[in-house]
Amino acid sequence: xxxxxxxxxxxxxxxxxxxxxxxxxxxxxxxxxxxxxxxxxxxxxxxxxxxxxxxxxxxxxxxxxxxxxxxxxxxxxxxxxxxxxxxxxxxxxxxxxxxxxxxxxxxxxxxxxxxxxxxxxxxxxxxxxxxxxxxxxxxxxxxxxxxxxxxxxxxxxxxxxxxxxxxxxxxxxxxxxxxxxxxxxxxxxxxxxxxxxxxxxxxxxxxxxxxxxxxxxxxxxxxxxxxxxxxxxxxxxxxxxxxxxxxxxxxxxxxxxxxxxxxxxxxxxxxxxxxxxxxxxxxxxxxxxxxxxxxx
Numbered sequence: 001x002x003x004x005x006x007x008x009x010x011x012x013x014x015x016x017x018x019x020x021x022x023x024x025x026x027x028x029x030x031x032x033x034x035x036x037x038x039x040x041x042x043x044x045x046x047x048x049x050x051x052x053x054x055x056x057x058x059x060x061x062x063x064x065x066x067x068x069x070x071x072x073x074x075x076x077x078x079x080x081x082x083x084x085x086x087x088x089x090x091x092x093x094x095x096x097x098x099x100x101x102x103x104x105x106x107x108x109x110x111x112x113x114x115x116x117x118x119x120x121x122x123x124x125x126x127x128x129x130x131x132x133x134x135x136x137x138x139x140x141x142x143x144x145x146x147x148x149x150x151x152x153x154x155x156x157x158x159x160x161x162x163x164x165x166x167x168x169x170x171x172x173x174x175x176x177x178x179x180x181x182x183x184x185x186x187x188x189x190x191x192x193x194x195x196x197x198x199x200x201x202x203x204x205x206x207x208x209x210x211x212x213x214x215x216x217x218x219x220x221x222x223x224x225x226x227x228x229x230x231x232x233x234x235x236x237x238x239x240x241x242x243x244x245x246x247x248x249x250x251x252x253x254x255x256x257x258x259x260x261x262x263x264x265x266x267x268x269x270x271x272x273x274x275x276x277x278x279x280x281x282x283x284x285x286x287x288x289x290x291x292x293x294x295x296x
Contacts, residue, residue, distance in 0.1 A: 032060045032265045038072020038085035039171050040195040041113060041214040042254055045285040046085055049273060052281060056272060060265050066195065069171030076257050077101055082266050084257040087113065087171030087214070088178075103259045110273055112288035114215040114238035115176060115250040118164075118203045119223040122154045127235045129228040130180055130249055136161055136210060137176075139185040146208070155207035164199050164211030165190040172196065176212050179250050215243065216286030244288035254287065
């Protein structure tokens with residue numbers, strides 16, 4: 001009986017310390033803490049939102065971490081975060097898992113992004129078709145060398161196409177697969193990077209490389225070709241306006257998921273993100289807003 005009483009006491013104490021699904025916690029200072037985790041595409045703007053929000057409500061702190069869209073969604077399903085950032089929509093199996101765990105996911109589109117293709121500055125290519133990109137990245141694609149596309153690249157004597165990709169828990173990885181490869185799979189042998197910045201850094205330093213990631217991570221040291229949906233279609237450059245109007249072929253919505261309709265401090269924070277103030281921060285970070293906003 002003493003052993004049973006001890007077991008019940010330990011179980012009770014553990015249960016008291018576990019946060020409830022969808023409920024923000026409290027810091028040692030008494031401030032409300034909203035846990036926000038997920039997409040590496042969104043992490044920079046999420047951190048900017050969190051930093052600015054301190055001036056909006058000093059009693060609320062936003063704890064932001066990355067780790068990938070799949071990581072954030074799993075944490076939301078398990079009730080360990082209040083908001084999951086994702087650069088792709090939830091998968092059917094994730095929704096089923098959430099419902100089995102008593103969670104009804106609420107999808108909130110917070111912005112739009114152009115998923116750009118990155119090349120080294122010395123690469124002479126200025127435009128690519130979806131079919132050409134698929135030939136480079138897709139399983140069974142015949143494009144293995146830059147000479148297969150009729151070019152040579154200074155500083156790339158091997159002629160090898162160094163494919164830079166993302167890890168498979170990334171929403172960027174999943175969306176690129178859907179938009180470019182369709183029902184196909186990725187070729188083996190790519191260099192799979194943990195974050196968007198890592199993709200850009202590697203392409204910048206590697207003349208033979210090609211990579212893809214969110215437009216917000218582009219810099220002046222890499223090159224972004226325009227992309228044609230079909231061989232006879234317009235070649236569209238990845239920009240904020242072409243992401244917003246959907247003319248860029250690899251544009252996508254950006255999501256923040258909550259466990260059911262957001263309430264309390266989480267709802268107030270989400271409402272602020274959707275406001276002109278929040279959306280102007282999104283624009284400043286290189287993403288497209290969900291609507292026309294006044295940033296004057």
